[in-house]
Structure formats: structure tokens, C-alpha cells
Amino acid sequence: MERTQxxxxxxxxxxxxxxxxxxxxxxxxxxxxxxxxxLRHELNKAQSTxxxxxxxxxxxxxxKTPFAEIKEQLVDTRALVYSQGxxxxxxxxxxxxxxxxxxxxxxxGVLVDAAKTSVLDKAQVVALSKLPSKEELLVKLLFLLQxxxxxxxxxxxxxxAKFVRALAAIRDSKTE
Numbered sequence: 001m002e003r004t005q006x007x008x009x010x011x012x013x014x015x016x017x018x019x020x021x022x023x024x025x026x027x028x029x030x031x032x033x034x035x036x037x038x039l040r041h042e043l044n045k046a047q048s049t050x051x052x053x054x055x056x057x058x059x060x061x062x063x064k065t066p067f068a069e070i071k072e073q074l075v076d077t078r079a080l081v082y083s084q085g086x087x088x089x090x091x092x093x094x095x096x097x098x099x100x101x102x103x104x105x106x107x108x109g110v111l112v113d114a115a116k117t118s119v120l121d122k123a124q125v126v127a128l129s130k131l132p133s134k135e136e137l138l139v140k141l142l143f144l145l146q147x148x149x150x151x152x153x154x155x156x157x158x159x160x161a162k163f164v165r166a167l168a169a170i171r172d173s174k175t176e
Contacts, residue, residue, distance in 0.1 A: 013062075023082040042093050042097060048093065068117075069170055122166075
């Protein structure tokens with residue numbers, strides 16, 4: 001590989017490291033080509049991408065990015081799965097695929113937030129996969145926000161409903 005190609009690859013990796021909201025370092029050695037295609041397809045559904053990385057170039061590219069804390073872990077890495085979407089969905093897909101295929105291994109993960117970057121080990125990536133997705137959390141929040149208003153409407157509606165039931169009982173007692 002020529003120097004210009006290496007520089008272009010380092011720049012591409014820096015863009016990935018700067019824009020990704022989450023990343024998981026994986027070792028995919030031993031996977032067949034069709035298994036890699038399936039892996040990429042499942043990750044695309046979760047708005048994630050698998051990028052095979054050259055360790056030496058990745059260590060150069062990771063400097064001055066949110067992923068700089070994982071520089072030492074890039075020695076044994078074969079691929080990076082990164083996401084601009086929901087990191088929980090990415091973790092769920094990876095954990096499901098590692099459970100079904102022992103050749104795919106999660107090495108570590110990274111969560112990038114505006115305030116800080118968190119480095120995760122394999123157990124923490126598995127724990128992340130057990131969290132509810134962003135959509136599930138939004139639905140739960142909507143129900144929590146809607147509950148007080150619903151209770152207020154029910155309480156306000158109970159007074160006239162009680163009055164109508166009392167009138168109906170009087171009417172029924174006079175007709176008998």
C-alpha cells in the first residue's frame with residue numbers, strides 16, 4: 001500500500017472515530033464469507049457498520065479523537081463496529097450474533113457522549129445489550145408523562161358521572 005493510500009485511510013478512520021456515537025472492537029477471524037455478509041446485513045439494520053481496520057493505521061487515526069482511550073486495545077483488533085444510531089441496538093445485534101457463532105468475539109466497546117467517553121469491556125457491552133432500546137424508552141416516557149393528565153381527566157369526569165348515576169337511581173326508584 002502506498003503512502004498516499006495509507007494517509008487517505010487514516011483520514012477516513014479519523015472521520016469515523018470523530019463521528020461515531022459508539023463503537024465495538026471485534027475479532028471476526030474464522031468467519032466464512034457468507035457469515036460476514038450476514039453480520040454486515042444485521043448491523044446495517046441497526047444503523048451500524050463493520051469496518052475491517054489495519055491496526056497500525058488505526059492507532060495513528062485514533063489520536064485526538066473520542067476513541068483515543070482505546071488506542072492500546074487496537075493491537076489485537078481485527079474490526080471495528082461503529083454506529084451513528086442507537087448503541088443499544090448495535091450491542092444487541094453483536095451479542096446475539098456472538099451467542100449464535102462462537103467465532104465472532106467482542107473485545108471491548110466505546111460509548112461517546114458530548115461530556116465524556118466511556119470504555120466498556122465485554123461484560124459491559126453485554127449489559128448494554130440488555131437495556132431497552134431508545135424507542136422503548138421514549139414510549140415509556142410518553143406513558144409516564146401522559147398518566148397525570150389521564151388521572152386528572154378521570155377525576156374531573158367522576159363528579160358529573162356520579163351525579164348522573166344518582167339521578168338514574170332516583171328515576172329507577174320512582175318507576176318501580
